[in-house]
Amino acid sequence: MEQLVEEFGHPTYTSFPVIVARLLLATIxxxxxxxxxxxxxxxxxxxxxxxxxxxAATFGILTIEIVHAPMFAAGGMKEMVKVDPIRAVEAVTAGVAFLAAGTILFARGEVQGLTTGAGMWLAGAIGLAAGLGFWQIAGFGTLLVLVVLGLMHSLEVKFDLSEDKRDEKPEARKAPAKSKRA
Incomplete structure (x- = not known):
């Protein structure tokens, strides 16, 4: 029992309320x-x-905790283990890119889902920023996403450049009026 308490009872480098705040921020x-x-x-x-x-936020928090984990400092392990926090960024980028690629379809000569894939990729970056404690970057990144997705969509619709035309069923698109011959 003592081993279990020792194993699961060690404190984290980052205080628990800060971890909760970072994860909640990423959730929002x-x-x-x-x-x-x-x-x-x-x-x-x-x-x-x-x-x-x-x-992504969880991976960011884990990166901070791994860098400060006491198990790597004891007995000269610090010199043996190379800790590179950038690897977490690379892992999140690769993992989210894999998921995002699954949303992209090529059908009937058109690419669909590219914006959604890019949004997922950016959500991973925002989550990582929140997890690492860079709430300003995460917040401003989220604001920019909303501007791009919302404002740009409005401009696309206004200038008839919207991707939504592709999502309509062929029969819902406006067809040229047929002339009636008597």
Whole structure:
């Protein structure tokens, strides 16, 4: 029993309330992005973006904890183990890119889901920023996502450049009026 308490009872470098705040922040930012995608009826919505953001934040927090883990400092282990926090960024980038690629389809000569894939990739970066404690970067990144997804969508619709035309069923598109011959 003592071994279990020792194994699971060691303190973290980052205080628990800070960890909770970072994960909640990632949840909120992921939900904001996911809500916009859900509202536009896109393949990856609220839950997906929240999960991507929280997962990336968790990896960020784990990176901080690994760098400060006491097990690597004892007995000269610090010199033997090379800790590189950038590897966490690379791992999150690769993992989220894999998920995002799954949302991209090539059908009938058109690419669909590219914006959703890019949004998931950015949600991973925002989550990582929140997990590492860079709330300013995470917050401003989320604001920029909303500007790009919302404002740019409005401009695309206004200038008839919207991707939404591709999502319509062929019979719903406006067909040229047929002339009636008597």
């Amino acid at each position: 930012f992921g939900a904001v992005i996911g809500f916009e995608r859900e509202w536009r009826n896109r393949p990856a919505g609220l839950r997906t973006h929240v999960l991507v953001c929280v997962a």
